[in-house]
Amino acid sequence: MMLSEEQRDFICELFNIGAGHAAATLNDFVRRRVRLQVPELRLCRSGTEALSWMQQTMEEPRLVVVQMPFSGDMDGSAALAFTPRSAHLLASMLGDGDAGDEADARLDTIGESVLIEVGNVLMNGVMGTLANILGMEVRYQVPRFLHGGPEGLIDDGDTAFLVARARLSLSRTEMEGLIVVMFALHSHADFLRAVDARLEEAAG
Amino acid sequence: MSVDLSLFDHVQEGVVVADAGLVVRHWNSVIARWSGIDPSDAVGRPLIALAPKLEDDRYRRPVEAVIARGSPVTFSAAIHHYIIPCPGKEPGEFRQQDTVVCPLPVDGATMALFSVVDRTDHIANLRGLQQANVKLRRTVRLRRESDRINMMLAAGMDNAAEAILVVDHRGRLEYANPMFYRLAQLEIPSVKGQLLTEILRTDQGGAAPSRGDAGDLQRRAVARSGGGDPA
Numbered sequence: 001m002m003l004s005e006e007q008r009d010f011i012c013e014l015f016n017i018g019a020g021h022a023a024a025t026l027n028d029f030v031r032r033r034v035r036l037q038v039p040e041l042r043l044c045r046s047g048t049e050a051l052s053w054m055q056q057t058m059e060e061p062r063l064v065v066v067q068m069p070f071s072g073d074m075d076g077s078a079a080l081a082f083t084p085r086s087a088h089l090l091a092s093m094l095g096d097g098d099a100g101d102e103a104d105a106r107l108d109t110i111g112e113s114v115l116i117e118v119g120n121v122l123m124n125g126v127m128g129t130l131a132n133i134l135g136m137e138v139r140y141q142v143p144r145f146l147h148g149g150p151e152g153l154i155d156d157g158d159t160a161f162l163v164a165r166a167r168l169s170l171s172r173t174e175m176e177g178l179i180v181v182m183f184a185l186h187s188h189a190d191f192l193r194a195v196d197a198r199l200e201e202a203a204g
Numbered sequence: 205m206s207v208d209l210s211l212f213d214h215v216q217e218g219v220v221v222a223d224a225g226l227v228v229r230h231w232n233s234v235i236a237r238w239s240g241i242d243p244s245d246a247v248g249r250p251l252i253a254l255a256p257k258l259e260d261d262r263y264r265r266p267v268e269a270v271i272a273r274g275s276p277v278t279f280s281a282a283i284h285h286y287i288i289p290c291p292g293k294e295p296g297e298f299r300q301q302d303t304v305v306c307p308l309p310v311d312g313a314t315m316a317l318f319s320v321v322d323r324t325d326h327i328a329n330l331r332g333l334q335q336a337n338v339k340l341r342r343t344v345r346l347r348r349e350s351d352r353i354n355m356m357l358a359a360g361m362d363n364a365a366e367a368i369l370v371v372d373h374r375g376r377l378e379y380a381n382p383m384f385y386r387l388a389q390l391e392i393p394s395v396k397g398q399l400l401t402e403i404l405r406t407d408q409g410g411a412a413p414s415r416g417d418a419g420d421l422q423r424r425a426v427a428r429s430g431g432g433d434p435a
Contacts, residue, residue: 025266028262029262029283029284030283091282094282094283095280095282095283108330109323109326110280110281110282110323110326110327110330111282113278113280113281113282113302113323114280114282114283116278116280117278117279117280117283120276120277120278124275124277128273128275139274140274140275140276141276142276142278142304142306143276143278
């Protein structure tokens with residue numbers, strides 16, 4: 001099932017509202033100008049398709065991933081993915097000094113904890129906005145750093161993937177990332193029904 | 205769900221439980237040890253009194269949202285340093301802590317569970333390693349630059365039109381460039397380490413340089429040996 005243009009625009013708008021809230025929160029904490037935009041979004045019906053699009057979009061097979069499972073009216077998990085270089089840059093700029101080995105952009109555990117916090121703020125912002133506007137109740141688990149990279153997100157189960165490109169700007173330094181929302185298939189149908197209901201309300 | 209909060213005294217992390225009014229309901233033995241505040245002095249007090257950062261909306265709002273909406277929140281040591289202040293080794297220092305706050309259902313109510321991991325030593329070790337890494341990289345960079353210059357000098361000496369000799373303080377040959385060997389008509393490996401005076405004797409094995417050439421070479425070698433005694 002493809003997203004209609006209307007659905008895609010609406011969901012992208014929700015992601016952007018949530019990203020705006022997350023940027024404001026980060027901005028408050030780090031006292032730097034943080035901007036976050038979601039310019040592009042895609043629905044993938046299989047893990048292989050999602051993984052391929054993620055790696056192609058980021059032009060990098062290795063991605064650093066923070067994952068936050070959720071349950072309730074929607075079951076699944078949200079994830080934030082960055083290239084190792086962007087992750088290292090972000091963690092170093094937000095944290096106290098270098099966040100790992102700059103040469104190969106490997107994060108140390110302190111860098112990982114910074115990324116977990118960024119992921120937590122961002123995914124709370126995006127998922128909170130989705131849930132609030134769509135009138136769904138969602139509970140979240142504590143986010144975790146996924147050492148295996150994006151392959152760890154993909155399972156063979158019936159899962160749909162909303163993959164959004166995220167553009168983060170921190171004190172004029174631009175970084176590209178991905179926000180991935182994985183829905184169990186029944187949740188995905190519920191999610192799209194809720195989106196359609198909101199679109200009908202707006203049209204009516 | 206009924207929770208026996210004293211279970212948290214058996215974990216290795218600092219644990220604090222606060223109710224919806226942010227009043228401390230449990231202060232485990234680890235956080236008691238780190239903070240120096242006894243559980244009997246902490247339980248029942250407003251958490252803000254023990255964690256003044258929570259006076260700031262930026263910290264209090266997310267914690268309240270944990271209780272109201274159930275969204276966990278994480279505070280990284282690298283950004284916030286700590287939420288619950290615990291004295292460090294030096295006066296005025298505080299332990300660096302990663303703090304996770306998540307909802308804890310207790311007897312039909314939702315409380316906030318603060319789970320605190322001490323990162324102080326870890327951060328200090330990492331910073332030490334990073335500084336050592338920076339020094340090492342600087343040393344490697346300087347060494348490479350020095351090697352590059354040495355290679356240029358060596359190429360210059362190897363291609364020089366003049367004979368160039370380096371002798372040690374006893375006058376033993378350390379280095380001679382190809383022009384020297386050509387002028388002196390000597391085999392390269394056979395004379396290294398020999399006294400310059402021996403090398404330049406006319407009865408040296410192989411074709412010897414003329415007296416004039418040898419004397420000239422010896423004078424020049426001695427003159428450039430830095431004032432040491434070549435004999």
